[in-house]
Amino acid sequence: MSEMSSIQESIQSKLDQLECHFTWDIKKVDLVLTDILHRLEEQVKMGLGGELGVARTHCSLGYVEFLLEHKEGALSHLLKSETLIKENLGENCDKTLIVTYGNFAWINYHMKNYTEAESYLMKLQKINETFQTHSSSVPEVLGEKGWAYLKFCHKYYDRAVEVFQKAVELDPENSEWNAGYAKALYRTEPGTSCTVDSPAIKQLRLTIGENPDDHASRILLGLKLLLCSKKLMKESEKLMETALNGSPEDPHVIRYVGKFFRNQGSVDRSIALLKKALESSPDSGFIHHQLAMCYKTKKINLQKEKRLDRGSQNEVNNARNQCIYYLEKATSLKDFFIIAMCELAVQYGERRELSKADSLFHRAFNTAREKNYNVHVVHYYYAEFQQYSNRRENLAIRHYEDCLKMSPHSSEGERSAKKLMNIAQRCIKVHPDDWKANEILGLIYRMKGERCVDSKSYSATSDNEEYDSNLSECLKECTING
Known part of the structure; x- marks a missing residue:
């Protein structure tokens, strides 16, 4: 073994022990790098998280730039991260520099700057000994790791x-780790099974109590409360208004408030807020999607609401054209925006x-399968397209069933169950013994029912009273949830 390869091997073993983006099992295949790059750059531009938050974002940008094979750009971001941390924390900066120095060591190693890599390893060793x-x-380190996981991939x-x-x-x-914990719980907690004392809601309340200026958490709490119960509407609205008054220029606040008011029926108010947000973030695919x-x-x-005479039909067409305009912008800005597609x-x-x-559906299916993400969503929308635009009900049924089988408890799975139920009940009214309709009802029960009974054992003339009763309750639940 040559002396150089021996040095490389020695450095490599030390690098593997570090805590930084290179050792956190963040895989390039899971990432949409250009999308992450744009979002992180926007966060730097907006100064999110204060100067230390910006420092962490620069550190993440260093890793993204490295993955994009822009090694000099990566080092530039890490240098900005180091400078901001030292300026803000002075002599108390060592712990906050651990991840930045780890990334420095790894990138210099990949650039064959072994002396530089060794110098950062020595700095880290000194910090650990201290x-x-x-x-x-x-x-x-844990906080920065958590933010990286939240920002990089679902x-x-x-x-x-x-x-x-x-x-x-x-x-x-x-307050920062508490806020990160609240946001992580919000994103992982199923919306369909939300309760007022859920971990996400408890943590969001705690976060706002510790930092009343955290308007992003205030908005998430408002959205979460409304998912739990319509009775919490007033509290949700108050949270939204407080957040908007506190951060009237923050596009992240504006876009979520806009989404909230759209869901409550105040569409024109939502459009005005989102267009205002677009002035600050013209390249935000999310805001364009919300406007759509x-x-x-x-x-x-x-x-x-209107009888569709020529005038009102023109209004409908104009609204659809505006919807298409903003969706086209959203999909052009974000290559992998599957729902917008x-x-x-x-x-x-x-x-x-x-x-x-x-x-476009062909592209959406390919993208979703490549990323192994939201495939069931594409099945649902494709089923709608086949049912209403192509009038091919059998093909629509197949894709609704695929969606239901893949993700029965998602919102798309719930809607697929309702669509299938409506189709089956319409058929049974005409032909009570329609085998296909009864097979569909059996599938809904099997996917949604608490007790699993093989649908093949069920027919329109079945005398299995327990099965019939459970199926009836299941279909009732689908109607309510739909």
């Missing part, structure tokens, strides 16, 4: 919960641009 604790038990949200929980246990009064959803809601409301494809279908819709 505090006599392993980096994995340092709250500053697949890492459960990991974020674990590391933030540990950070909070070690440093219970740190406002115009979709407006279109549906017009279809429900599906929504856009459905709108193309309504406008009878069927080939464009089919092409």
